[in-house]
């Protein structure tokens with residue numbers, strides 16, 4: 001299993017080109033069935049614990065209904081670390097971004113509960129006080145995700161259109177974006193995912209997901225990586241200030257981000273890459289978001 005997560009995975013030139021052109025790429029059969037089995041249980045358990053602290057779905061905002069969000073599991077649980085620090089996944093991120101090394105921004109479990117709502121269209125880079133667009137999220141479904149369970153969907157090429165980037169994820173963001181014809185004309189790419197498939201999307205790529213119309217939770221793990229050498233910028237929104245506080249506490253504005261929370265997870269220089277032994281002991285980090293209305 002660890003071997004699967006650290007095994008070299010070659011990324012084809014047409015996959016790099018598609019990622020650059022479309023803002024995302026779907027890669028099939030990247031992770032082995034045994035790896036998926038191992039981590040689906042861990043993430044489902046975290047989500048179940050989280051759900052006990054949440055108000056019922058019908059009392060939440062549109063955002064709150066879209067998924068239960070648990071952040072930086074690696075700080076809390078040693079058993080998720082081989083997945084979060086997977087050299088295979090981090091090396092794919094570096095290849096797609098066409099950079100020599102990547103750091104971890106943070107990880108995040110995104111569990112769309114049974115009958116959970118739509119994930120409104122949004123882009124992520126708006127939340128990140130980082131001076132580069134060389135930032136990517138890997139979205140890892142931990143079981144097959146058919147269309148009716150809300151697989152991730154992408155607006156193809158939307159990373160190249162500077163429209164609606166300043167909108168928080170909400171029903172309003174979705175409605176305002178769709179009023180614009182350039183946005184309405186973009187093709188939408190959505191397809192069912194099989195366990196072992198993953199997607200990678202850029203920070204400015206608009207994405208969303210349909211509701212979960214099934215009685216089973218949609219269990220997904222994600223990691224966000226950015227190019228080594230990227231600098232912290234002065235946060236300009238509430239979301240960016242919060243991100244700076246939580247994920248970039250020891251980094252200085254204008255300087256390359258290099259705190260212990262953002263280790264190098266892939267580099268052409270193996271000595272630069274963090275090992276599981278280098279990581280601090282798990283602590284009581286509380287990355288639960290309040291999903292109330």
Ligand SMILES: O=C(O)CCC(=O)C(=O)O
Pocket residue numbers: 066067110112119124137139152207208209220222
């Ligand atoms: O899982 C979802 O429904 C949304 C995922 C997402 O927004 C992300 O990974 O950036």
